Amino acid sequence: MCIQSYTLHTKINILFIINPISGGRGKLRIPDFIDQYLDKEKFNANFVFSEYVGHAGELADEAATKNFDVIVAAGGDGTINEVATQVLKHHKILGILPLGSGNGLARFLKIPKNLKHAIGLINNYKTDCVDTAEFNQKCFFNLAGMGFDAHLSAVFSKDKKRGLSGYVKLGFKEVFNYQPQTYQLEIDGVAYTRKAFAISIANSSQYGNDVYIAPNASVKDGLLDVCIIKPFPIIKLPVLGYVMLRGTAESSDMIEIIKGKHIKITREKAGAVHVDGEPLQMGTAIEALVHPLSLQVIVP
Numbered sequence: 001m002c003i004q005s006y007t008l009h010t011k012i013n014i015l016f017i018i019n020p021i022s023g024g025r026g027k028l029r030i031p032d033f034i035d036q037y038l039d040k041e042k043f044n045a046n047f048v049f050s051e052y053v054g055h056a057g058e059l060a061d062e063a064a065t066k067n068f069d070v071i072v073a074a075g076g077d078g079t080i081n082e083v084a085t086q087v088l089k090h091h092k093i094l095g096i097l098p099l100g101s102g103n104g105l106a107r108f109l110k111i112p113k114n115l116k117h118a119i120g121l122i123n124n125y126k127t128d129c130v131d132t133a134e135f136n137q138k139c140f141f142n143l144a145g146m147g148f149d150a151h152l153s154a155v156f157s158k159d160k161k162r163g164l165s166g167y168v169k170l171g172f173k174e175v176f177n178y179q180p181q182t183y184q185l186e187i188d189g190v191a192y193t194r195k196a197f198a199i200s201i202a203n204s205s206q207y208g209n210d211v212y213i214a215p216n217a218s219v220k221d222g223l224l225d226v227c228i229i230k231p232f233p234i235i236k237l238p239v240l241g242y243v244m245l246r247g248t249a250e251s252s253d254m255i256e257i258i259k260g261k262h263i264k265i266t267r268e269k270a271g272a273v274h275v276d277g278e279p280l281q282m283g284t285a286i287e288a289l290v291h292p293l294s295l296q297v298i299v300p
């Protein structure tokens with residue numbers, strides 16, 4: 001039994017870790033805003049801003065070893081990744097304020113984008129357990145992958161501008177020169193060879209901004225969706241975009257989806273991967289696993 005509602009006798013220590021750059025908007029007023037709407041009868045609140053890549057994870061690790069019960073990632077999927085990795089390790093509770101560019105996991109979990117409503121959800125304090133996953137031993141919660149989207153994450157991370165429009169512009173520029181690779185896959189012991197434009201391993205259903213790569217994926221099913229985007233002539237790029245926006249990837253001939261628990265992939269070349277949208281460099285061998293219902297999250 002995973003869903004819990006709590007009756008409280010003592011206050012809950014809650015830390016909000018705010019990423020000042022996620023979503024490309026200023027966040028200086030966020031602590032005041034949270035303070036205004038958070039239930040002070042229930043929570044002792046603290047606020048901290050992350051200062052560099054990896055800092056949100058360090059702050060969460062430190063908070064979890066002190067007496068914080070709930071740690072809130074106020075940012076996008078990259079911030080959630082850093083914070084949730086530590087929350088998972090220390091068996092604490094994750095809260096999410098969706099302040100990123102895409103907010104893939106928050107959208108999947110139906111956490112409202114409206115900040116006042118998202119704080120209201122924390123006040124309600126209903127939690128549920130969700131699947132988590134690892135990708136070459138690095139935790140992920142939404143999507144990890146390789147191929148074009150990993151390449152784009154790597155290029156985007158070097159770009160000064162954040163936000164959706166910058167990402168889309170860069171995507172159009174990069175897509176023309178990108179060359180698909182051949183991948184050897186083993187999914188729950190079954191072997192496949194596939195040439196792909198990109199391969200995403202999906203715990204939840206979307207990249208963010210309601211762009212669905214795995215429309216039927218669920219963080220409650222104990223499975224990962226391996227989504228193989230087949231090579232396509234550039235003229236079909238709008239079709240691919242339409243398929244993802246409509247959430248019809250399962251029936252599209254441009255995308256193949258295979259569900260599994262244990263995935264091994266060997267690719268032609270080492271290089272870019274992404275883990276919850278954050279770029280990393282890895283070798284040719286990739287292994288992904290799911291950990292069913294392993295993370296407790298505040299949900300609607």
Ligand SMILES: Nc1ncnc2c1ncn2[C@@H]1O[C@H](COP(=O)(O)OP(=O)(O)OP(=O)(O)O)[C@@H](O)[C@H]1O
Binds near residue numbers: 099104208276
């Ligand atoms: N003060 C900071 N300066 C620079 N980078 C930071 C800072 N704090 C956190 N980061 C990094 O910002 C990156 C982006 O964060 P995040 O993914 O939350 O935002 P986003 O990319 O706008 O949203 P989404 O992933 O939902 O599209 C993460 O890699 C995180 O480590």
